[in-house]
Amino acid sequence: MQQQAQVVVIGGGYAGVAAANRLSGHPGVSVTLVNSRPVFVERIRLHQLAAGTDDALVEFGKVLAPSVRLVVDVVERIDAPARRLELASGDRLGYDHLVYAAGSVRAPAGVPGAAEHTLAIAQLGDADRLREELAALAPTAPIAVVGGGPLGIEVASELAEQGRSVTLYCGGPLGPSLHPRGRRSVARRLDALGVAVVDGPASRVAAVERDAVVLADGSTRSTALTIWAAGFVAPDLARLSGLTTDAAGRLLTDETLTSIDDDRIVAAGDSAAPSGLPLRMSCQAAEPLGGHAADTVLRRVDGRQPEPFVMAFVGLCISLGRRHGIFQFEHRNDTATRAHIGGRAGAAVKELVCRGTVQQLVLEARHPGATRLPAAFGDRERRRMLAVDASDAVGAGANRGREGA
Structure with missing residues (x-):
């Protein structure tokens, strides 16, 4: 009887669970998922957890395939040459193939006082602490939310709807990824909720004090609580383990999601940077990336060539x-x-999407391989950029050849 391939997945978020569930359907594979918590966290509901309208938690028994072994621990180092993980508990965990789905964390603010005087909302512990701080805060106390992207908008809206006094400091345009029509719609709703929106170049927060934020133009705005919702990066596990990452800490891979350092390691979700052109950090990208990372592993286990990742945003x-x-x-x-x-x-x-992300994991846990996107549903612009990069590389090689002749 052929021995099963030992596959370990780091991270129990959307990408990691999707990968583990897809892998569980192969009889030649044994799957272990390492996660720091014994429950699945719906990160797209963390603003609700902070506001007290949802707990953002789902039992792993609901979303994870029964055959997947769950290890509640923290990976401190990846020993790629030895194919081994070193865990915070002191245990070591060997693997034949590794899926790196470590997710993302709050991006360093790089702003004086931000580390000491702001609260994040990037992870479960952040949201729990923010909820406690809000409970102790007077209902009329002024709150500053820093970051005009989707997370900042959601946090500001959720709190303002509860009657909180909220000012949103965008650091640029409100909702920069929105179409102007969509941006106007969001601005109208924020105004109706009573959110004071400070946008444009002068809205950048240059420093944070205990009871105020200092803007780029030198003006100071009083606040009782400052929430930092301005960007994400990948954890530094891959980099500290000697693997090649991009500037945001994402593992650099080829288009099959295979690490450029080691073909036994694949990446998925927020911590993957295929061809140096990472997708937007989102659950929309995480689950397809997780599924494809699993497919890459399974093809290698079966002795087949992995295929390039195909996806498009909706x-x-x-x-x-x-x-x-x-x-x-x-x-x-x-x-x-x-x-x-x-x-x-x-x-x-929005609520349908939030529920649907969990339902897709449940479906994949029960029927591995059930959730797939058709190959035609791809990003043509990404293919064009990759083709240009490949052409440039070929041209550079030819130029080097001529220079050496």
């Missing part, structure tokens, strides 16, 4: 409190179209 959804939202339709290359769904219908679509 839209961007942002909740604007519990009763309103927006679904911004997008081109396949993740740029906004003119069309969007707003208001209560937008909120309904």
Whole structure:
């Protein structure tokens, strides 16, 4: 009887669970998932957890295939030459193939005082702490939310809907990834909720004090609580383990999601940078990336060549409190179209998406391989960029050859 290949997945988020479930359907594979918590966290609901409208937690027994072994621990180092993980508990875990789906964390602010005087909302512990701080805060106390992207908008809306006094400091345009029509729709809803939006070049927060934020123009705005919602990076596990990463800490891979350093390691989700052209950090990208990372491993286990990753974006959804939202339709290359769904219908679509991400994991746990995107549903712009990069590489090689002649 042929021995099973030992596959370990680092990270129990959307990408990691999707990968583990897909892998579980292969009889020649034994799957272990290493995660720091014994529950699955719906990160796209963390703003709700902070506001007290959802707990953002799902039992792994619901979303994870029964045959997947769950290890609740933290990976401190990847020993790639030895194919071994060193865990915080002191244990070591060997593997034949590794799926790196470590997710993302709050990006360093690089702003004086931000580390000491702001609260993040990137992970479960962040949201739990923010919820506690909000509970101890007077209902009328001024709150500053830093970051005009989807997360900042969602946090500001959720708190303002509860009657909180919120100012959103965008650091540039409000909702930069939205179409101008969608941006106007969001701005109207924020205004109706009473959110004071400070956008444009002067809205960049240059420093944070205990009870104030200092803007780029030198002006100071009082605040009782400052929430930092301005960007994500990958954890530094891969880099500290000697693997090649991009500037944001994502593992550099080829288009099959295989590490450029080691063909026994593949990456998925927020911590993957295929061909140096990473997708937007999102659950929309995470689950397809997780599924494809698993497919790459399974093809190698079967002695077949892995295939390039194929995906395209559909839209961007942002909740604007519990009763309103927006679904911004997008081109396949993740740029906004003119069309969007707003208001209560937008909120309904957002909730459908949140539930659907979990339901897809449940489906994949019960029927591995069930959730796939057709190959035709790809990002043509990405293929064009990759083709140009390949052509440039060939040209550079030919030039080097001529120079050496």
